Amino acid sequence: MFKDIFKKSKKKKYVTVKHMKDNDVPEGIMVKCPKCEKIMYTKELQENLNVCFHCDHHMALNAYDRIDALMDKSSFVELDAQVETVNPLNFPNYEEKVEKDKAKTDLNEAVVTGSGTINGYKTGIAVMDSRFRMGSMGTVVGEKITRAIEHATRNNMPFIIFTASGGARMQEGILSLMQMAKVSVALNRHSEAGLLYIAYMTHPTTGGVSASFASVGDINLAEPESLIGFAGRRIIEQTINEKLPDDFQTAEFLLEHGQLDKVVHRNEMKEVLTTILKLHNRGEA
Structure with a gap:
């Protein structure tokens, strides 16, 4: 397309x-x-x-560097930066691991959310960061993305999610898996309001993230050679007892099989998104 x-x-x-x-x-x-x-x-x-x-x-490109490269200067307003993870299931050593990632990344969680403009076009945005618990989706990740989508819906804005995740966060068990449905419901309400959602997959996008909000964009984009899939290659091969193609679960493979609209070079990211937002603009810019 x-x-x-x-x-x-x-x-x-x-x-x-x-x-x-x-x-x-x-x-x-x-x-x-x-x-x-x-x-x-x-x-x-x-x-x-x-x-x-x-x-x-x-x-890998961290969340704030991607936002700086994409959003117009001084236009980005972050949402829910203060929301932090607790240990809902009292998983051993979980809090210590989270604190280490906070110190390493200067992030409170594995996603940064907010809104701003891209070449003048207003949009909501969520950018996942694989440096924090491998971008895994816990309750705070799901809550922050959901709140950002609801903010975009209230303000009649399109929404973009840059995914980078190993999947659901095991230390939060079923509470992590619940985020798949919660975010998807928020996106459905956003869609019912007639608003655009762009899923932009980066390396890697796997597990529960790939099986939920990463796969339901009105337009689905990805960066070159990104790993995109649900289960791991070895598990699939053992299950079906067949050897998979060498490029299986790459962005290029998904594009060839109709699961992506375009594989976008990072240096073209802002231009391509500007074009899409312009085509779908409802006069708010």
Whole structure:
């Protein structure tokens, strides 16, 4: 549907270093691409939205960096930043693990929600961050996304969710699984109000997240080579007793089989979303 709207522009900024070990890379100054193993300057890589200059591999992009790259300057207003996780099932050592992730990421949870503008078009947004408990969906993640969708519905705004998740959070058991239905109900009410929902899948989008709100967008987008699926490849192969294709559960495989509308290069993210929002604009921008 949105194929070839924009042309890619590739930069080639990298350092070729032979026989370099991981511990030889100066910490914080340079980054090695996990795919092609080229060495790049961290600052230049960040300016390219963590996309490798050589092989185009899309490395993880944290929630606030994605928001800064996408939303108009000073337009983003965060919602529910103060909401924090408790330990509803008294799972051993869970609170300690959450505190470690807070310190590591400067986040309270695995999703950042809010609203703002993208090239002038108002939209609600939720961005999951895989650095926090592997982006797993617990009660706070589900609650924050639900509140953000309800805010968008009340204010007649489209909504975008960037997914990055290992699935439901095991330490919260059935309470985590309940978030699948809760978020989906909020999205259904958003749809009944005649509003647009864009599901934008990044690496990885798996488990309960892929089986719920990541799969029900009016428009479904994904980043190149993202892992998208419910159960793991090995489990599926053992269950059906068949060897799966090498590209199974990749964004490109899903696009080929009609489950995505477009695979979007990260450098085209804002342009593509602007085009979609413009096409669906109801005159509020």
